[in-house]
Amino acid sequence: MPVMNDEVPDDSDFDAGRARGEFDHVTPEDFIRGTGRGNPPGWLSARDIERTRGQMPIPYVEIVPVRTDDLGRVAQVGSLLRVADDGSIERTLITGRVLFHETLREAIARNIAKDLGEIALPVLPAGLQPFTVAEFFPTPGLSEYYDPRQHAIALCYVVPIAGDCKPQDETLDVEWVAPDSDVLEVFLSQMAGGHGAIVRRALAWAGQ
Amino acid sequence: MPVMNDEVPDDSDFDAGRARGEFDHVTPEDFIRGTGRGNPPGWLSARDIERTRGQMPIPYVEIVPVRTDDLGRVAQVGSLLRVADDGSIERTLITGRVLFHETLREAIARNIAKDLGEIALPVLPAGLQPFTVAEFFPTPGLSEYYDPRQHAIALCYVVPIAGDCKPQDETLDVEWVAPDSDVLEVFLSQMAGGHGAIVRRALAWAGQ
Amino acid sequence: MPVMNDEVPDDSDFDAGRARGEFDHVTPEDFIRGTGRGNPPGWLSARDIERTRGQMPIPYVEIVPVRTDDLGRVAQVGSLLRVADDGSIERTLITGRVLFHETLREAIARNIAKDLGEIALPVLPAGLQPFTVAEFFPTPGLSEYYDPRQHAIALCYVVPIAGDCKPQDETLDVEWVAPDSDVLEVFLSQMAGGHGAIVRRALAWAGQ
Amino acid sequence: MPVMNDEVPDDSDFDAGRARGEFDHVTPEDFIRGTGRGNPPGWLSARDIERTRGQMPIPYVEIVPVRTDDLGRVAQVGSLLRVADDGSIERTLITGRVLFHETLREAIARNIAKDLGEIALPVLPAGLQPFTVAEFFPTPGLSEYYDPRQHAIALCYVVPIAGDCKPQDETLDVEWVAPDSDVLEVFLSQMAGGHGAIVRRALAWAGQ
Numbered sequence: 039m040p041v042m043n044d045e046v047p048d049d050s051d052f053d054a055g056r057a058r059g060e061f062d063h064v065t066p067e068d069f070i071r072g073t074g075r076g077n078p079p080g081w082l083s084a085r086d087i088e089r090t091r092g093q094m095p096i097p098y099v100e101i102v103p104v105r106t107d108d109l110g111r112v113a114q115v116g117s118l119l120r121v122a123d124d125g126s127i128e129r130t131l132i133t134g135r136v137l138f139h140e141t142l143r144e145a146i147a148r149n150i151a152k153d154l155g156e157i158a159l160p161v162l163p164a165g166l167q168p169f170t171v172a173e174f175f176p177t178p179g180l181s182e183y184y185d186p187r188q189h190a191i192a193l194c195y196v197v198p199i200a201g202d203c204k205p206q207d208e209t210l211d212v213e214w215v216a217p218d219s220d221v222l223e224v225f226l227s228q229m230a231g232g233h234g235a236i237v238r239r240a241l242a243w244a245g246q
Numbered sequence: 247m248p249v250m251n252d253e254v255p256d257d258s259d260f261d262a263g264r265a266r267g268e269f270d271h272v273t274p275e276d277f278i279r280g281t282g283r284g285n286p287p288g289w290l291s292a293r294d295i296e297r298t299r300g301q302m303p304i305p306y307v308e309i310v311p312v313r314t315d316d317l318g319r320v321a322q323v324g325s326l327l328r329v330a331d332d333g334s335i336e337r338t339l340i341t342g343r344v345l346f347h348e349t350l351r352e353a354i355a356r357n358i359a360k361d362l363g364e365i366a367l368p369v370l371p372a373g374l375q376p377f378t379v380a381e382f383f384p385t386p387g388l389s390e391y392y393d394p395r396q397h398a399i400a401l402c403y404v405v406p407i408a409g410d411c412k413p414q415d416e417t418l419d420v421e422w423v424a425p426d427s428d429v430l431e432v433f434l435s436q437m438a439g440g441h442g443a444i445v446r447r448a449l450a451w452a453g454q
Numbered sequence: 455m456p457v458m459n460d461e462v463p464d465d466s467d468f469d470a471g472r473a474r475g476e477f478d479h480v481t482p483e484d485f486i487r488g489t490g491r492g493n494p495p496g497w498l499s500a501r502d503i504e505r506t507r508g509q510m511p512i513p514y515v516e517i518v519p520v521r522t523d524d525l526g527r528v529a530q531v532g533s534l535l536r537v538a539d540d541g542s543i544e545r546t547l548i549t550g551r552v553l554f555h556e557t558l559r560e561a562i563a564r565n566i567a568k569d570l571g572e573i574a575l576p577v578l579p580a581g582l583q584p585f586t587v588a589e590f591f592p593t594p595g596l597s598e599y600y601d602p603r604q605h606a607i608a609l610c611y612v613v614p615i616a617g618d619c620k621p622q623d624e625t626l627d628v629e630w631v632a633p634d635s636d637v638l639e640v641f642l643s644q645m646a647g648g649h650g651a652i653v654r655r656a657l658a659w660a661g662q
Numbered sequence: 663m664p665v666m667n668d669e670v671p672d673d674s675d676f677d678a679g680r681a682r683g684e685f686d687h688v689t690p691e692d693f694i695r696g697t698g699r700g701n702p703p704g705w706l707s708a709r710d711i712e713r714t715r716g717q718m719p720i721p722y723v724e725i726v727p728v729r730t731d732d733l734g735r736v737a738q739v740g741s742l743l744r745v746a747d748d749g750s751i752e753r754t755l756i757t758g759r760v761l762f763h764e765t766l767r768e769a770i771a772r773n774i775a776k777d778l779g780e781i782a783l784p785v786l787p788a789g790l791q792p793f794t795v796a797e798f799f800p801t802p803g804l805s806e807y808y809d810p811r812q813h814a815i816a817l818c819y820v821v822p823i824a825g826d827c828k829p830q831d832e833t834l835d836v837e838w839v840a841p842d843s844d845v846l847e848v849f850l851s852q853m854a855g856g857h858g859a860i861v862r863r864a865l866a867w868a869g870q
Contacts, residue, residue, distance in 0.1 A: 061801060066317060082717055090714055093706055094762050097721045097815045109274060109351040110370025138718050138813055141797055141805070143317040161369055162318025164404045165452045166795050169373065170661065171817065173765055181765070189762055191721045191817075193795065196372045242658035244373045245586065269593060290509055298506055301498055302554050305513045305607045346510050346605055349589055349597070374587050378869065379609065381557055385477060389557070397554055399513045399609075401587065450866035453794065482733060525690060525767040526786025559733040577785055578734025580820045581868045585789060612788045660789045 061139040069137065069144040070151055078148060080137025091188040098192040099145045100172060100233075101132040102240040103154065105214060106198045112244045114214040115237060116199065117225050118153055121208050129228040131236065133192065142166055146195060153209045159201030168193040169243040172236055183232035196240050217246045269347040277345065277352040278359055286356060288345025299396040306400040307353045308380060308441075309340040310448040311362070313422060314406045320452045322422040323445060324407065325433050326361055329416050337436040339444065341400065350374055354403060361417045367409030376401040377451040380444055391440035404448050425454045477555040485553065485560040486567055494564060496553025507604040514608040515561045516588060516649075517548040518656040519570070521630060522614045528660045530630040531653060532615065533641050534569055537624050545644040547652065549608065558582055562611060569625045575617030584609040585659040588652055599648035612656050633662045693761065693768040694775055702772060704761025715812040722816040723769045724796060724857075725756040726864040727778070729838060730822045736868045738838040739861060740823065741849050742777055745832050753852040755860065757816065766790055770819060777833045783825030792817040793867040796860055807856035820864045841870045 061079060069078045082090070090096070103116035122128045134149035136142060143162060150160045172192040174185035183192075203212045215221045226234035269287060277286045290298070298304070311324035330336045342357035344350060351370060358368045380400040382393035391400075411420045423429045434442035477495060485494045498506070506512070519532035538544045550565035552558060559578060566576045588608040590601035599608075619628045631637045642650035693702045706714070714720070727740035746752045758773035760766060767786060774784045796816040798809035807816075827836045839845045850858035 080718070086717055090718060092762075093710055094704070094714060095721050095760050095764075097719050104372060106370075106372060109349075109355055110372055111351065112372055136719050136815065138716075139799065139801070139804075140719075141317075142795065142815070143319065147317055161406075162314075163371070164312060164314060164318055164320055164406060165377065167377075167451065167791065167793065168795070169375075169791065170659070171766065171790050171792070175763065177763070180763075191760065191766070193815075198369075198372060239658040242655040243375065243586070288510070294509055298510060300554070301502055302496070302506060303513050303552050303556075305511050344511050344607065346508075347591065347593070347596075348511075350587065350607070375583065375585065376587070377583065378867070379558065379582050379584070383555065385555070388555075399552065399558070401607075447866040450863045451794070520788060522786075522788055524786075525765075525771055526788055527767065528788055557733075559735065563733055577822075578730075579787070580728060580730055580734055580736055580822060581793065583793075583867065585791075614785075614788060659791065 064139060066141070066144045066147070069140050070148045071156075078137060078140070080140050095173075095189040095191045097136045098133055098174075098190045099136060099142060099149060100192040100194045100236060101146060101150060101160075102194065102196045102237055103132060103150070103160075103199045103212070104196055104240075104244075110198075112196075112217055112241065112246055114216055115222065115241070116203075116212050116214050117229070117237075118205070118209050119211045119213065121210060127210070128230060129225060131229070131233050133233075135190070142193065146197065150197065150199075152206055154199065154212060155202070155204030155206050157201045158199050158203050161198040161200055163195060163197070166193075166195075168195055170194045170236065170239045172232065174231065181232075182235050185231055192236075194236055194240065196244060217241050272347060274349070274352045274355070277348050278356045279364075286345060286348070288348055303397040303399045305344045306341055306382075306398045307344060307350060307357060308400040308402045308444060309354060309358060309368075310402070310404045310445055311340060311358070311368075311407045311420070312404055312448075312452075318406075320404075320425055320449065320454055322424055323430065323449070324411075324420050324422050325437065325445075326413070326417050327419045327421065329418065335418070336438060337433060339437070339441050341441075343398070350401065354405065358405065358407075360414055362407065362420060363410075363412030363414050365409045366407050366411050369406040369408055371403060371405070374401075374403075376403055378402045378444065378447045380440065382439065389440075390443055393439055400444075402444055402448065404452060425449050480555060482557070482560045482563070485556050486564045487572075494553060494556070496556050511589075511605040511607045513552045514549055514590075514606045515552060515558060515565060516608040516610045516652060517562060517566060517576075518610065518612045518653055519548060519566070519576075519615045519628070520612055520656075520660075526614075528612075528633055528657065528662055530632055531638065531657070532619075532628050532630050533645065533653075534621070534625050535627045535629065537626060543626070544646060545641060547645070547649050549649075551606070558609065562613065566613065566615075568622055570615065570628060571618070571620030571622055573617045574615050574619050577614040577616055579611060579613070582609075582611075584611055586610045586652065586655045588648065590647065597648075598651055601647055608652075610652055610656065612660060633657050688763060690765070690768045690771070693764050694772045695780075702761060702764070704764050719797075719813040719815045721760045722757055722798075722814045723760060723766060723773060724816040724818045724860060725770060725774060725784075726818065726820045726861055727756060727774070727784075727823045727836070728820055728864075728868075734822075736820075736841055736865065736870055738840055739846065739865070740827075740836050740838050741853065741861075742829070742833050743835045743837065745834060751834070752854060753849060755853070755857050757857075759814070766817065770821065774821065774823075776830055778823065778836060779826070779828030779830050781825045782823050782827050785822040785824055787819060787821070790817075790819075792819055794818045794860065794863045796856065798855065805856075806859055809855055816860075818860055818864065820868060841865050 064079050104112045105114040107113045117129050132149050132153045136145040172183045173181050174183040174190040178184050272287050312320045313322040315321045325337050340357050340361045344353040380391045381389050382391040382398040386392050480495050520528045521530040523529045533545050548565050548569045552561040588599045589597050590599040590606040594600050688703050728736045729738040731737045741753050756777045760769040796807045797805050798807040798814040802808050
């Protein structure tokens with residue numbers, strides 16, 4: 039079962055091997071909403087991403103979406119229900135790799151928009167110091183994070199969502215639960231590959 | 247010249263020595279907007295605060311107000327122009343001590359409301375890990391932070407301001423400046439007691 | 455049951471009310487090893503500390519002692535067995551208030567030396583950004599941290615111990631346990647007032 | 663001029679394309695001291711690293727070496743003098759990419775050993791939350807960090823060095839300077855690509 043959002047190559051894959059100069063005029067908007075050509079800049083073909091996954095760690099951002107109250111306290115934690123590649127349903131967080139020439143902030147905004155839609159109104163943090171760095175390995179047991187496809191280094195952020203969520207693409211639903219709810223434990227146990235541990239750390243960091 | 251907002255005792259000082267049980271029904275609203283009796287719970291008389299200042303470090307929160315763009319980047323940094331106790335004008339940040347039985351979040355919200363008004367719409371962070379801890383001493387030169395009145399331990403936070411600022415009380419004006427503006431250096435040099443260094447660290451932490 | 459190390463006034467209490475100028479020649483050594491007069495500078499009499507505890511939050515440092523391996527990973531977490539004021543045995547961390555005119559680093563080093571002895575060789579962090587800030591209130595249930603004596607704001611640090619521990623004063627023993635040991639859960643459940651939650655957050659922050 | 667340590671392919675490059683199972687028995691020692699085959703596991707051929715550099719961001723660790731005093735304060739900051747690929751001398755920090763199947767801690771230890779030798783005795787942090795994340799782009803001006811070869815995402819750590827430094831390989835010398843020395847500014851101005859800004863942020867984070 040895949041444990042992170044995957045690159046889903048399509049006919050419009052376009053950028054592998056192109057000159058770096060092509061990025062000179064790329065704007066955040068191009069990454070976050072695409073360039074009208076189907077994939078954001080920096081997207082790779084199935085062949086290229088597969089080869090690289092066997093050669094080096096892949097940088098990811100991983101976002102724990104939360105609802106906060108007036109004083110900034112976490113009132114609810116969000117998780118996604120998604121259709122996995124094998125057709126099963128999985129519970130996960132918002133996660134995706136950082137693309138070539140994309141900033142971390144663009145990657146965070148793009149992945150949130152991809153999963154929660156364009157009117158989620160995420161409140162990105164003023165600083166990019168992650169609350170934790172999760173190291174996923176393709177070898178089970180090497181760390182508490184496991185991803186059969188790759189070695190991924192995920193910078194993890196808590197991002198308050200101020201707007202409305204309209205699940206997109208493979209995302210079927212977004213479910214919210216209070217940090218002190220019994221349901222939280224159930225949700226965390228449904229997250230594969232260590233993503234539940236990331237939520238626990240997010241709540242520890244948030245003081246809850 | 248005072249370098250931190252001071253407790254300004256008035257006739258309605260009321261809480262020194264009272265039983266702790268009195269706090270059982272205190273709400274965040276009581277701290278942030280007062281209880282209709284002039285001062286928030288936990289306020290001390292001039293005599294009590296003065297005595298304590300000579301005996302132990304006083305916990306403070308210090309807020310660097312910022313305006314952020316859609317991606318969370320700091321677009322502008324705010325500073326306050328205030329009337330100091332000696333009648334002079336000083337440039338400072340938003341700062342105040344944490345009151346007895348007040349949470350850090352309440353102290354942050356209360357001090358922002360006190361200086362920027364009720365519709366500033368501050369976006370408090372999901373986690374309370376400060377970007378730095380500033381240690382103010384009454385002895386010049388002991389650290390880079392100096393406060394002639396006291397030994398203060400200030401937990402420092404960057405807080406985006408999403409609403410409108412209506413300066414209150416001793417605050418005359420809020421001035422905003424871009425992080426890369428030449429004016430920033432002028433502003434920082436006008437901040438006494440090391441508050442300018444706090445802004446520099448805030449921007450370093452924010453990646454700018 | 456007391457949940458934090460307490461000030462234990464003795465006949466040599468000396469500093470309440472003295473002029474601030476007396477601190478001009480105080481050295482870190484004076485705080486950490488005392489001045490030969492029984493208590494470090496900044497110590498308060500029973501009457502003064504009691505009065506202040508009813509008036510304002512008291513700044514504390516709280517240290518999670520750890521043993522680390524060559525790569526800096528936490529191999530063991532330490533906890534203290536102490537004689538409480540009522541004669542019972544309690545399990546706790548290293549904690550103490552920051553004294554007047556004492557730096558955070560001095561407070562950390564002093565409290566470690568007080569509990570673990572002079573040859574513990576603590577490795578203080580290069581930066582003083584705490585992994586969490588624990589807010590203890592005298593009202594049960596207001597936060598997950600409870601201290602019947604006071605409102606305390608504790609800056610929490612993980613500090614590797616490289617030397618030998620010789621428990622001092624009220625400290626009977628230091629016990630070490632691996633983060634993945636079943637015994638850890640037992641130990642954490644024996645810590646009152648929320649100190650167990652601080653260990654959990656320390657381990658979450660440390661990636662374990 | 664190259665601004666980060668580079669992969670220097672040699673005849674013993676061996677791992678591109680091999681099965682992941684080969685990593686099952688790799689130890690930290692293999693990464694840090696090599697396997698006797700010239701390069702650590704995860705090393706790539708010149709062709710593979712070059713192709714990947716044009717396709718995705720490369721994860722790096724970047725270390726600011728420091729000397730600390732008994733209280734953990736930064737007494738000196740280190741920088742390296744190195745022979746660049748074009749034969750010129752450059753001043754830089756300790757930096758290197760994270761290899762496939764290598765943990766962040768192994769990458770930090772390996773790169774320190776490579777530059778400072780086997781008896782530098784680095785004190786790795788108990789937690790891996792970086793003080794900043796530096797985003798290097800091959801397009802000048804996109805961020806304050808620039809690397810003509812690649813888009814690199816560098817997790818930045820301050821690491822105290824407790825032992826003796828024996829510069830290795832391309833590293834000619836390690837020079838130490840006090841944070842308040844005038845020489846620091848000169849050194850920082852000699853660091854290309856934004857590495858000087860990383861030192862500034864490290865010192866801001868360390869409270870100096």
